[in-house]
Amino acid sequence: MISFVLDYSNGVPIYRQIIDQILFGIETGQLKLGEQLPTVRALAVTLKVNLNTVSKAYKELEIKNVLTTHQGSGTYINRVDNLLSEKDRARKLTDLCNQFATVAAAYGFTIEDIKAELSQCEILNKHHHEK
Amino acid sequence: MISFVLDYSNGVPIYRQIIDQILFGIETGQLKLGEQLPTVRALAVTLKVNLNTVSKAYKELEIKNVLTTHQGSGTYINRVDNLLSEKDRARKLTDLCNQFATVAAAYGFTIEDIKAELSQCEILNKHHHEK
Amino acid sequence: MISFVLDYSNGVPIYRQIIDQILFGIETGQLKLGEQLPTVRALAVTLKVNLNTVSKAYKELEIKNVLTTHQGSGTYINRVDNLLSEKDRARKLTDLCNQFATVAAAYGFTIEDIKAELSQCEILNKHHHEK
Amino acid sequence: MISFVLDYSNGVPIYRQIIDQILFGIETGQLKLGEQLPTVRALAVTLKVNLNTVSKAYKELEIKNVLTTHQGSGTYINRVDNLLSEKDRARKLTDLCNQFATVAAAYGFTIEDIKAELSQCEILNKHHHEK
DNA sequence: GTGGTCTAGACCACT
DNA sequence: GTGGTCTAGACCACA
Numbered sequence: 001m002i003s004f005v006l007d008y009s010n011g012v013p014i015y016r017q018i019i020d021q022i023l024f025g026i027e028t029g030q031l032k033l034g035e036q037l038p039t040v041r042a043l044a045v046t047l048k049v050n051l052n053t054v055s056k057a058y059k060e061l062e063i064k065n066v067l068t069t070h071q072g073s074g075t076y077i078n079r080v081d082n083l084l085s086e087k088d089r090a091r092k093l094t095d096l097c098n099q100f101a102t103v104a105a106a107y108g109f110t111i112e113d114i115k116a117e118l119s120q121c122e123i124l125n126k127h128h129h130e131k
Numbered sequence: 132m133i134s135f136v137l138d139y140s141n142g143v144p145i146y147r148q149i150i151d152q153i154l155f156g157i158e159t160g161q162l163k164l165g166e167q168l169p170t171v172r173a174l175a176v177t178l179k180v181n182l183n184t185v186s187k188a189y190k191e192l193e194i195k196n197v198l199t200t201h202q203g204s205g206t207y208i209n210r211v212d213n214l215l216s217e218k219d220r221a222r223k224l225t226d227l228c229n230q231f232a233t234v235a236a237a238y239g240f241t242i243e244d245i246k247a248e249l250s251q252c253e254i255l256n257k258h259h260h261e262k
Numbered sequence: 263m264i265s266f267v268l269d270y271s272n273g274v275p276i277y278r279q280i281i282d283q284i285l286f287g288i289e290t291g292q293l294k295l296g297e298q299l300p301t302v303r304a305l306a307v308t309l310k311v312n313l314n315t316v317s318k319a320y321k322e323l324e325i326k327n328v329l330t331t332h333q334g335s336g337t338y339i340n341r342v343d344n345l346l347s348e349k350d351r352a353r354k355l356t357d358l359c360n361q362f363a364t365v366a367a368a369y370g371f372t373i374e375d376i377k378a379e380l381s382q383c384e385i386l387n388k389h390h391h392e393k
Numbered sequence: 394m395i396s397f398v399l400d401y402s403n404g405v406p407i408y409r410q411i412i413d414q415i416l417f418g419i420e421t422g423q424l425k426l427g428e429q430l431p432t433v434r435a436l437a438v439t440l441k442v443n444l445n446t447v448s449k450a451y452k453e454l455e456i457k458n459v460l461t462t463h464q465g466s467g468t469y470i471n472r473v474d475n476l477l478s479e480k481d482r483a484r485k486l487t488d489l490c491n492q493f494a495t496v497a498a499a500y501g502f503t504i505e506d507i508k509a510e511l512s513q514c515e516i517l518n519k520h521h522h523e524k
Numbered sequence: 525g526t527g528g529t530c531t532a533g534a535c536c537a538c539t
Numbered sequence: 540g541t542g543g544t545c546t547a548g549a550c551c552a553c554a
Contacts, residue, residue: 013552016142028237050334050554093240093248100231101252106159109224111255115246117224121232124242142552144529170541181531186543194325203443203538203541273409273537275544290499301526312546317528333527334553355502355510362493363514368421371486373517377508379486383494386504406537443539 002030004047014049018057026077037067037075133161137178145180149188157211168198168206264292268309276311280319288342299329299337395423397440407442411450419470430460430468
């Protein structure tokens with residue numbers, strides 16, 4: 001399952017946000033090969049957006065072969081080649097950190113500030129307990 | 132001075148990106164009260180966009196009282212009350228870290244991975260050398 | 263509904279005239295909260311101006327929170343706090359009269375001239391008949 | 394002599410406001426045939442506007458033969474055929490009143506309100522004492 | 525069909 | 540040379 005969060009104030013089209021979040025879900029392994037997505041109708045109701053908006057997002061992902069729609073059955077994850085290799089994961093980490101570091105540096109935060117703050121983030125630290 | 136970076140592939144309108152980057156520049160202190168912005172024409176050439184696109188961005192910020200334009204003279208920073216207070220800075224750090232942590236956690240990166248990677252980021256560590 | 267009148271000879275930008283007339287419409291109660299404005303395209307055709315000119319006017323009022331636009335649906339009146347209080351109405355009357363009096367006095371018209379002429383104005387006197 | 398009042402917030406170009414006020418001065422008899430206007434330089438200083446702005450206004454009125462400039466001597470009123478005939482005066486009164494009545498009616502003011510308010514206007518009533 | 529964005533290019537207003 | 544306004548026309552986003 002996947003949960004969507006829409007931001008109406010950042011100028012990014014809704015259908016684009018849906019696409020991005022599905023791709024993100026696949027990339028991070030939240031969405032697995034063959035998994036069924038919410039129906040267009042259900043998702044439209046959940047997100048309180050127009051049916052066509054969801055439809056457009058799914059259609060674009062279908063064109064990219066990321067999803068397949070089985071008429072009358074539902075929409076499924078078709079491809080997970082986006083799943084990252086070890087090398088890609090390392091690169092992703094570097095990219096994310098660099099991007100984050102650039103913004104943080106612009107605000108003048110030091111690496112000590114950041115490390116201290118990150119140590120407070122539950123989401124990053126709870127995994128230890130889970131293991 | 133301020134440098135702009137446009138992303139044509141993320142669906143965010145160009146004029147919106149310009150607005151956001153000016154506000155970011157003010158927030159981070161890169162742009163100071165009274166400082167002159169690039170002329171609409173100069174920026175349009177630099178960014179390879181139409182004059183009206185830049186103009187639209189400046190106009191919106193003028194309506195919001197962030198900029199003032201003196202016709203025939205130029206466009207200037209009018210307000211810097213966006214400059215963050217200490218409390219806001221602390222909050223900003225928390226927000227940035229949380230947001231970053233959420234994405235990083237989704238990819239399964241651990242806090243150790245991240246801290247190690249951040250220690251490699253020149254932009255965050257060069258300040259020590261400067262001092 | 264609201265009717266727009268443009269003056270191309272007074273140097274005031276068209277989009278500014280549209281803005282002013284919408285604000286005037288709100289102030290006088292002609293335009294009510296939630297009321298839909300003409301579509302940008304319809305108004306552009308009616309006024310024989312470019313779509314972007316109307317769009318610019320609506321956009322500025324949207325930034326100022328006077329209008330809201332629902333993409334694909336239309337543009338609506340969002341705020342009517344411009345509607346005048348009793349005190350403001352009294353002040354408005356005074357302002358209007360003073361402004362009018364200044365011009366009339368410059369032409370040397372007397373208060374008797376004016377009162378006589380105003381008594382001829384249908385628009386001011388028709389209300390009696392309606393009652 | 395004539396005094397100018399500029400409004401920077403109504404979108405009417407400054408040079409246009411200067412032109413309009415000179416024409417208004419002539420029409421109302423404040424400015425008489427042969428009367429000298431302030432020099433371009435003096436007026437620019439008084440109004441705190443650019444010299445070229447005043448210059449442009451005067452130049453446009455020269456083209457219309459309303460003013461003449463005698464090199465090194467100054468600028469003078471050249472034509473006063475704008476001075477209104479009796480018939481024109483009557484028409485002007487009607488126009489002014491109609492225009493005023495339209496706005497006042499939009500705000501819902503009654504003719505009684507208006508007459509009462511106008512009776513308070515010093516500028517319209519002081520003339521009686523002068524006579 | 526409704527609003528949004530962008531372009532290219534023209535011309536005006538002002539310093 | 541700076542910003543402002545407008546047009547015509549194209550294409551996108553959304554309901």
